[in-house]
Amino acid sequence: MSKSYELFIGPNHPGVPGNFSLHLELEGDTIVSAKGDPGYLHRAFEKGMENRLYIQNLALIPRICVPEPDINEAAYSMAIEDLMGVEIPERAKYIRTIVLELARTTAYLQWMGGYAASLGLYTLSQWATGDRDYAIDMFSELTGARVYHMYIWPGGVRRDLPAGWEDEILGYVKYLKDKLEDYDNLFFKNAMFMHRAKGVAKITQEQALEWGATGPVLKATGIAQDVRKDAPYAAYPYLDFDIPVLTEGDSWARAIIRRMEIENALNLIEQAVKKMPKKGPVWTKMPNPFKWYVPTGETYAKVESSRGEHGFYMVSDGTNKPYRVAVRGASMPHMFTIAEKLLVGSRLADASHILLSLDICPPEIDR
């Protein structure tokens, strides 16, 4: 007769994606119950945003999602532009698309490094981190900072592209497309990865819809739902792309979907650079920040992040500070509604694998 014992996969652990803790109950090697323990990264963003002017919030919001900060700026700017009724210029739409797709590529490269490390293959994290650094170089030339850019703001983007940047980004896209074949041979077609990941953490289509999944978790079960096609923003109405869909619904399918999305992102960057208008303004003039009064109203603006749907619900009361901003991160339902159910019945060695396969991002949960 076996008794169950408690185990904490605590915050100080390289197997959890960030500062996050799992309380498990095990019998032997099998997990009997799992509870997530958030709150180690809570910084009270939503309260802090009510104390600052609309433009001061731009320094605060990239820090909500650390691996991919541009989605926060894009959703915030779209919410303000919707409330004020402002249209952004054409060239700014294409630049926003390029920046968002480049951020998506860096987020997926970062994810690949962590995911392969949870399965024990550390070569891939060295390659992925190195290739991601070239993209960060592009960002630092365009916006001035490596990680937190503060480049997309209400009205457009902050400044125009520097000379020669378009050729550099096309060179980077070509370099990464050639490198993807090496990644395939090392990891995605590796027999050990398939053996480890096929059949693990499987969810069906009904379960995914019922439990609130979005992004690659939902696409791996057969539903082609993507904010870029359903509620297009920036330059996505003018660009040509498909949504990758698989039907298996397990860890293997989710990893292959993310691999196909990297190729999608690179193709979108190429198309956007070629179709962009060659000259034009990149910013619609907005009022003086102290007198920037947003009309009373509520709205919900969403973008497609690398994990799923990322949305900002904004309530304004006519003054120059927001009244309430609620941030919707894709990881909250993935962790508490999906992962807590999937962990039951799996083995201890798969605990960290399941968390990384669903791509949980703890700063999004705690805000």
Add this chain to the structure above:
Amino acid sequence: MKEIIERVKRISGAEVSVRRENLIFVDVSRDKLISMLYDMKLEGFNQLSIMSAVDRLEDNEFEIFYVLYNYREKINAVVRSRIERENAEIETAEKIYPPAHTYERELTEMFGIKVLGNSESGKPFILENWKDKPPMRKDFDSVRYVNSHYEFRHSAEEETEGKNE
């Protein structure tokens, strides 16, 4: 006007206002809230994006909102309802939308709104050892809390017990 908006207008108790062609707001009174969510799910709004509250201090009310999504018609609907601020409580929606379980736990901790039927509402979730009033309420002044609990460094050469380089 899309046909789905006409069907939502015919649900009993709904007051619909259209913001854009893919975003509508549905206001409903407090006692019809759970049945409205159930009717919206039958109309195809089967995904819950986020659920939280807005503190309307001047009206002495909380405004609870649920952002729903209909994938077939590609439209978002925000269901809103006002409840009293004193002894605020709502019924759980987790039987209709399972992700609401976690959002309601955060709601109780941050706003102090009791959720009936949710077994974990009231237990600590994100904060630990919090003894003050719920922090997202408008009458909680976070700057005053910071000044009474923490101290700022005044100069680079200030001598505390440890040295800085």
Add this chain to the structure above:
Amino acid sequence: MDKMTEEQYRAISNMLRKRSLWMLHYCTGCGAMELPPTMTSRYDMERFGIVPYVTPRQADILLVTGYVNTKTLRRIVTVYEQMLDPKYVIGFGSCPINGGVYWDSYSVIKQLDKYIPVDLYIAGCMPRPEAIITAFRHLMDLVDKGKADGYRRYKENLDYYKKNQRKVLG
């Protein structure tokens, strides 16, 4: 063979110790995004002998990357007390110095060195990998001269640190 004096013994052991400092792999805040580029081959910090290691019992440096929550502070104090002497703490970014961007947040602590002793701060938000490596070189210098004595200060001023910790953690 001559007997070594205390000073000579300490000088030799400091010189050897500075070339093999092990860092605890604990990503406490958002500054941890710049750690993978520092650890991999572009800005390689392993050539200085610094590797990330998972258990606090065998690590020398505690890198507090960025802001610290009250919930995380309790775990950082536990981890710091689990590490064995001599141990060093580096405060990363502008948040441990004076609160940083989260100066008005009710759950972020404002000065890290009221709770654990800090040897070195790195300014920036976030610091570049080159800045991190410069800081590590500076720390190696301090270890060589014997000036990085945070662990001794913690034991001498234990009441002061414990009083501050209890005030915030309850």
